[in-house]
Amino acid sequence: MDVTALQKLAPPAGAVYVSCIALSAQWLFYYIEPGPLSRGDAYIFNALVACLLICHWRTCYVDPGRIPTDWHERLSAADGHNLPSQRQRWCRRCEAFKPPRAHHCKTCKRCIVKMDHHCVWTANCVSHTTLPHFLRFLIYSVVSMIYLESFFYERCAVIWRKRHLPSYLGPSIFQLAHLLIIVVLTSFTLFILSLLLGRTLWSAALNMTTIESWEIERHEALLRRSRVLGGYLVGPDGEKVHLQRQEFPWDVGIWTNLCQAFGSRNPLLWLWPFAKSPSVESGLSFEHNEIDAYGYSLDPSKPWPPPDPDRMYRSPRRRPSGNGFTQSMNIEDFRLRQLADLNRYTDVDNEYVVRRRPFHERLEELSRMASEQAVSRDEDPFGPEESEDFDPAEDAVLHHDPAGEEAWRNKEGERLEDFGVDEVADFYDEDEMPLAELREVLRARQDVTR
DSSP states (O other): OOHHHHHHTHHHHHHHHHHHHHHHHHHHHTTSTTOSOOHHHHHHHHHHHHHHHHHHHHHHHSOOOOOOTTHHHHHHHHTOTTGGGSOOEEETTTTEEEOTTOEEETTTTEEETTOOEEETTTTEEEOTTTHHHHHHHHHHHHHHHHHHHHHHHHHHHHHHHTTTSOGGGSOOHHHHHHHHHHHHHHHHHHHHHHHHHHHHHHHHHTTOOHHHHHHHHHHHHHHHHHHHTTSEEEOTTSOEEEOOOOOOTTOOOHHHHHHHHHTOSOGGGTTOTTOOOOOSGGGSOOOOOOTTEETTEEOTTSOSSOOOGGGSOOOOOOOOOTTSOSSOOOHHHHHHHHHHTTEEEEEETTEEEEEEOOHHHHHHHHHHHHHHHHHHHTOOSSOHHHHHHOOHHHHSOSSOOTTOGGGOOOTTSOOGGGGTBOHHHHTTOOTTOOHHHHHHHHHHHHHHHO
16 A cells, blocks of 8 residues: 555544544543543543544644645745745646745645644644644644543552452453553653654754754754865865854744744633634745844855755856867866766756765765875875864765765764655755756756646
């Protein structure tokens, strides 16, 4: 069976799981002391379960949104926001520019506004339009299960106090097994969802998506690499790329961040299950904290995500004309071009993209080249500071994945595809492609489709 088809079974399975636990627990309470729930407790618990199921349904079936093709023109005509000074990001899948914080989902087959991740348990993207429902679903799940656990604790305490009485005076083996199973399932689910709720609320307070947390760790790893390698990294064409630390631009204060996450500035609506979903248009641009700004405008040289030499567009190779050379014969420039040639070219989905080898492999090759030249000059290839500070295991791709540098994993072992992102479209995007060359690519693709 197809993976997408299996994912579609997850939402109804989740609703059945919740309903079975809630109903079977209340049925069991009729047969064990101290008896069924009081009318007030039953109303509160079932209201929480109803809110949980409503928010779960909306999390699974609310459309994560489609980016309008003329989104840039709409915002520019309205008030411009921060777009004029932001880098224009191109999606090779949709063949269109994508707004800030948007990513291409490999399951939904389109760019999603403020994409957090594609959740396999809801078969839907957690995005700008669905994040409020996802948060409410987690909150109601944790609160209702804590409430249910309190009922379990009360009944387990009674059984423990009467453990010395004859067995016929207590619950049957079937009832004890039922209680044990339901307590274990509820406790395990509560533990998992509590961790997920804590992480989601923490990210919401920072206005940071799961994908953006990966980008922040990637930026930190690149900064460590550049410090070791003299303050710069080598791009795909052999050019030196100087990296500077950048602050995350979308953190505009805890209150505003939470208002964005819940889709309303009214706290009374944050937990309302029928609250209106945020519109796609409201997720096309976001308030900038202007930390990396100069004067009264944003610094266009510091976009988000930060520059990554391994994600830069590579210019087509040009052959020498005539009997001369078109490239510099400087030894240092030659070494940089030689290092840049350690890329792999791979045909992915009929697209010719550059897959750079993992950093640790390129570093080993650079070290070997430097060692050979040092032996010829009778020198130490690396200084003592670089050899002591650098830890290849910290920044390298520990799993020898043939995919290349996009297989880079964060400290939790996650890569972009683990969040449902199309890595070819998002890691090897064409943000830096010159406009003239981009027009040529689009014209060529149109000619092929005719």
